[in-house]
Amino acid sequence: MLLCLSVDHRNADLDLLERIERRTESVTTALSDTGIARGAVVLATCNRFEAYLDAPGLAPEEALDGLARAADLAPSELANACAVHRGDAVAEHLFAVSSGLESASVGEGEISGQVRRAIDAARASGRSSTELERLFQHAVVVSKQVKHRTGLQTQGRSLVQLALAMVDSRVGDWRAARILLIGTGAYAGASLAALRSRGAQLVSVYSPSGRAAGFADSHGIRAVAPETLDAELRSTDLVVACSSVNEPLLTRGRFDETVTEGSAPFCARFGRLETPEPPRARPRLLIDMGLPRNISPDVAGVAGVELLDLETIALHAPIPELGAELEARDIVRTAAAEFAAVRAERDAVPALRELRAFVDEILEEEVARRRGRAADGERAGEVEAALRHLAGRLLHRPTVRLRELGRGGRAADGIAAVSALFGDAPVGS
Structure with a gap:
C-alpha cells in the first residue's frame, strides 16, 4: 500500500518544519528500512516535508511513530501537524503538489522540479521502488498537463517572485541595488532569474559549501569569498538566502547598525508604513527562502x-484566478482516478499469466505435433500461423474481461475463476 506523511505550511509552523528538515537524512534512512517499507521518497521543500512510502501492511500509526522517532519529535506533536494519505489518495495528493496546487503561492513552478529531484535522489540511493517510480513519473506528466492546459503556473507566482514583489518599493532602482545571493542550488538559479527579470545587475553570490565560483562563472556574476562575506554584507542592499544549511548562516553577530543612505523606515511585518519620522538610513533587506532557516x-x-521569511511570504500569497485552479484540480482528479484504475488492473496480471501459460503450453504441444506429421513445410507453417491466430482470438475476450475485473476492484474474482477452471487441469490433455 502507498502511504504519504505530509507536514506543510498549512498544518505546521515554520519551527516544526525546520526541526524535521534538519533531520532529513536520519528520517529518510529510518523510513527506508526494509522492515518498514519497500521504498521511500522524501520531498523536502521550503514549505513542506513529505515522506512517500511503498509499505504493504504498514499501519499509518506505525509510520507516524517511525517519523517522530527519527525527527526527535513527540508523537503527539507530529500527529497534530501531519496529514496522512493512503492508497489511491496518495496519487491525487502528489499530483496536486507537483502541479503547484498545494503550494503557499498556488501555481508556483519550482515544485515540479523538486518532485523530479526527490525521485531521482531516491533512485540514486536505492531507496525507490517500482510502485513509487510509477507514481512520481506520472506526477511529473500531470504537472506538465496542468501547466500547458490551464496556464495556472503562468498566473501564479513563485515564492521568490512574491518576496521580490513585496520589497519592490523598498528597493527602488533594481539596476543600482547591490544584491547578495546565498546558495548555488536549483532555487538559487530560480532566484537569480527572478532578480534579473526585475532589472537587477549588481548581483554577487556566496556559497557555504564552496560552490560560489562555479555558479558565478556559469551565470555571469561575482563570487564572494568566505573571508569577505562580512564586508559584503555591510555594503549590500538586499540579501536573498536560499542555501541548504542545518543551522542559520547569518546570525545577529554578523550585523550592526551601519546602513547605507536611503529612505524612510518600513514595518518589520512588511504591511504598513510607521509613523513618519525624519529621513534616516535605508535599511538592509533580508529575504530568507531557506528551510531550515x-x-x-x-x-x-x-x-x-x-527580515522577510517564509511565514510572512506565505501570509501574503495571492489567490490565483479561480477558473484556472478549478480546471487544474479537475485534471488532477481525473489523472488520479486513471492511475488508481491502472494499478487495480495490474492486480489481475497473475490471472492473465496463469491463463496464458495454460493456453500457450497446449498451443506449443499442438504446433509440435502438427510439424511432425506435415510432409509439406509450407503447409506446416500455414497450420502453425492459423493455430496461433486462433489462440489469440480465444484469449482476447477473457483477457479484456480480466482487466475489467481488475479495474473494478475484483481482480481476486478473476484469479479465483482462472485457478478454478485451469489451475489444476492436466495441461495438454
Whole structure:
C-alpha cells in the first residue's frame, strides 16, 4: 500500500518544519528500512516535508511513530501537524503538489522540479521502488498537463517572485541595488532569474559549501569569498538566502547598525508604513527562502535590518484566478482516478499469466505435433500461423474481461475463476 506523511505550511509552523528538515537524512534512512517499507521518497521543500512510502501492511500509526522517532519529535506533536494519505489518495495528493496546487503561492513552478529531484535522489540511493517510480513519473506528466492546459503556473507566482514583489518599493532602482545571493542550488538559479527579470545587475553570490565560483562563472556574476562575506554584507542592499544549511548562516553577530543612505523606515511585518519620522538610513533587506532557516530570526531585532521569511511570504500569497485552479484540480482528479484504475488492473496480471501459460503450453504441444506429421513445410507453417491466430482470438475476450475485473476492484474474482477452471487441469490433455 502507498502511504504519504505530509507536514506543510498549512498544518505546521515554520519551527516544526525546520526541526524535521534538519533531520532529513536520519528520517529518510529510518523510513527506508526494509522492515518498514519497500521504498521511500522524501520531498523536502521550503514549505513542506513529505515522506512517500511503498509499505504493504504498514499501519499509518506505525509510520507516524517511525517519523517522530527519527525527527526527535513527540508523537503527539507530529500527529497534530501531519496529514496522512493512503492508497489511491496518495496519487491525487502528489499530483496536486507537483502541479503547484498545494503550494503557499498556488501555481508556483519550482515544485515540479523538486518532485523530479526527490525521485531521482531516491533512485540514486536505492531507496525507490517500482510502485513509487510509477507514481512520481506520472506526477511529473500531470504537472506538465496542468501547466500547458490551464496556464495556472503562468498566473501564479513563485515564492521568490512574491518576496521580490513585496520589497519592490523598498528597493527602488533594481539596476543600482547591490544584491547578495546565498546558495548555488536549483532555487538559487530560480532566484537569480527572478532578480534579473526585475532589472537587477549588481548581483554577487556566496556559497557555504564552496560552490560560489562555479555558479558565478556559469551565470555571469561575482563570487564572494568566505573571508569577505562580512564586508559584503555591510555594503549590500538586499540579501536573498536560499542555501541548504542545518543551522542559520547569518546570525545577529554578523550585523550592526551601519546602513547605507536611503529612505524612510518600513514595518518589520512588511504591511504598513510607521509613523513618519525624519529621513534616516535605508535599511538592509533580508529575504530568507531557506528551510531550515538561513538567517537567524533575531536578526530582525537589529536596527536598520528588515527580515522577510517564509511565514510572512506565505501570509501574503495571492489567490490565483479561480477558473484556472478549478480546471487544474479537475485534471488532477481525473489523472488520479486513471492511475488508481491502472494499478487495480495490474492486480489481475497473475490471472492473465496463469491463463496464458495454460493456453500457450497446449498451443506449443499442438504446433509440435502438427510439424511432425506435415510432409509439406509450407503447409506446416500455414497450420502453425492459423493455430496461433486462433489462440489469440480465444484469449482476447477473457483477457479484456480480466482487466475489467481488475479495474473494478475484483481482480481476486478473476484469479479465483482462472485457478478454478485451469489451475489444476492436466495441461495438454
